[in-house]
Amino acid sequence: MANQVKQAANGSQAGVDKASLWSRGVVTGEWLSWDRIGFACLCSAIGFTLGLLWMLVVPNTYGAPNGTLLMDYLSFWMAGGQALNGTPEVAYSPAAFSALQQQYTGTDTVFGFFYPPTFQMLQMPFALLPYKIAFAVFIGITTGLLCLACRLIAGNWLLAACLILVPACANNAFHGQNAALTAALYGFFLVGIERRQMVWAGIALGLLTIKPQLGILVPLALVASFNWRTFLSASVSTLVFAALGVAVLGIGTWQAFWIQAPVASAMMELGGVEWVKMISVYGAGRVLGLGHLPAMMVQAVFALAAAVCVWRVWRRTDAMSVRAPVLVGGTLLVTPFALSYDLTLIIIPCAFLIREGLRNGFLPYEKIALFIIIGLSASTSPFAIWLGMPIAPVLPVMLVWLGLRRLQLHAAHPKREHLDGAVAGSV
Numbered sequence: 001m002a003n004q005v006k007q008a009a010n011g012s013q014a015g016v017d018k019a020s021l022w023s024r025g026v027v028t029g030e031w032l033s034w035d036r037i038g039f040a041c042l043c044s045a046i047g048f049t050l051g052l053l054w055m056l057v058v059p060n061t062y063g064a065p066n067g068t069l070l071m072d073y074l075s076f077w078m079a080g081g082q083a084l085n086g087t088p089e090v091a092y093s094p095a096a097f098s099a100l101q102q103q104y105t106g107t108d109t110v111f112g113f114f115y116p117p118t119f120q121m122l123q124m125p126f127a128l129l130p131y132k133i134a135f136a137v138f139i140g141i142t143t144g145l146l147c148l149a150c151r152l153i154a155g156n157w158l159l160a161a162c163l164i165l166v167p168a169c170a171n172n173a174f175h176g177q178n179a180a181l182t183a184a185l186y187g188f189f190l191v192g193i194e195r196r197q198m199v200w201a202g203i204a205l206g207l208l209t210i211k212p213q214l215g216i217l218v219p220l221a222l223v224a225s226f227n228w229r230t231f232l233s234a235s236v237s238t239l240v241f242a243a244l245g246v247a248v249l250g251i252g253t254w255q256a257f258w259i260q261a262p263v264a265s266a267m268m269e270l271g272g273v274e275w276v277k278m279i280s281v282y283g284a285g286r287v288l289g290l291g292h293l294p295a296m297m298v299q300a301v302f303a304l305a306a307a308v309c310v311w312r313v314w315r316r317t318d319a320m321s322v323r324a325p326v327l328v329g330g331t332l333l334v335t336p337f338a339l340s341y342d343l344t345l346i347i348i349p350c351a352f353l354i355r356e357g358l359r360n361g362f363l364p365y366e367k368i369a370l371f372i373i374i375g376l377s378a379s380t381s382p383f384a385i386w387l388g389m390p391i392a393p394v395l396p397v398m399l400v401w402l403g404l405r406r407l408q409l410h411a412a413h414p415k416r417e418h419l420d421g422a423v424a425g426s427v
Contacts, residue, residue, distance in 0.1 A: 028367065041165045074176075077134050079113045083121065089256040091113045114263070153187060166374045181210075185207050202235075202236070220311055225315065281393045283390065299336050306333040317407055326399075343395065346377055346395065369398055
């Protein structure tokens with residue numbers, strides 16, 4: 001009898017321990033303490049720095065036999081160079097631009113340039129520098145702008161520095177891509193809205209037209225929130241920015257850009273841009289064996305759902321911890337053409353959510369969800385390549401979910417500016 005009582009007590013204690021472990025590990029995520037996160041960020045910073053030095057200074061597998069670094073930034077730098085040479089339209093001629101790259105690198109590896117002339121214009125100062133130096137300067141400046149945007153959101157430099165060390169940002173840096181710049185502009189736009197600096201928010205949005213697919217849902221958000229000042233500011237800024245591109249590069253460059261535009265769509269449809277490296281619902285569908293039309297139909301369903309969520313959220317609340325995750329998550333769900341480095345954009349809504357959690361407490365499962373989103377932000381392509389699992393769209397879906405949860409909380413307490421989360425946590 002005594003043994004039975006002892007066994008029952010042990011079993012009960014084991015159940016309590018498991019429940020406690022689940023609560024601490026998953027529900028509250030209390031193991032995600034500041035000392036652990038700080039140590040992980042320090043290691044990331046060291047690895048990030050050493051990795052960039054290895055790539056830029058030491059001969060490696062990413063270099064051509066003549067020493068040219070074969071990364072995405074090559075197309076940006078050469079497009080800027082063509083603008084300086086007075087032939088900017090060459091960047092929008094796939095055959096001519098490919099031949100130019102092959103001549104420069106001595107290899108068959110080429111990178112397309114699908115950005116509007118305004119982005120080509122921004123590359124002109126960098127093209128004055130040697131290629132590898134331009135690469136490092138471009139990444140340094142754009143990552144610095146992202147850090148500034150995170151500082152404006154989070155309120156301190158240490159947290160901002162940790163945010164720019166997330167895997168997606170490192171992935172963007174190694175590619176020499178512009179996702180840190182677009183994420184920074186998105187951050188400035190949202191901070192401007194939050195601080196009621198509507199004109200400045202619109203200017204940031206106008207500059208974001210260097211990657212127009214990332215702004216598809218923004219007009220919907222502005223209309224839903226009756227934010228006509230930002231809408232007008234963004235419209236004027238876009239026109240002024242485009243006119244400056246015409247003045248610097250000529251109208252013919254814009255004509256060449258529009259003529260080349262269908263090439264990007266064809267590259268996506270035919271797999272010229274590898275589907276396993278895409279993060280869109282469309283790309284996931286293609287990896288899973290769907291044809292172009294069925295994948296686009298699934299993409300359209302997700303896009304419609306994202307648009308509905310953005311409309312609902314931006315109409316009902318001013319809280320940026322709700323608006324930012326839904327808008328950014330929805331943006332990544334609505335566009336069929338997005339690649340792995342574009343997940344750098346998640347840094348902005350994560351900054352708002354972390355700020356809210358630190359001030360007023362994290363909701364149940366919120367910390368672990370943020371950990372998963374951030375931790376997998378540079379791992380979606382390996383999952384798709386090695387395991388055939390296109391998990392990338394799950395991350396923006398989780399962001400939208402986190403935002404909608406916060407909306408429910410704000411709706412329950414409409415008169416409170418700052419809300420206490422159901423579970424307090426510390427990072």
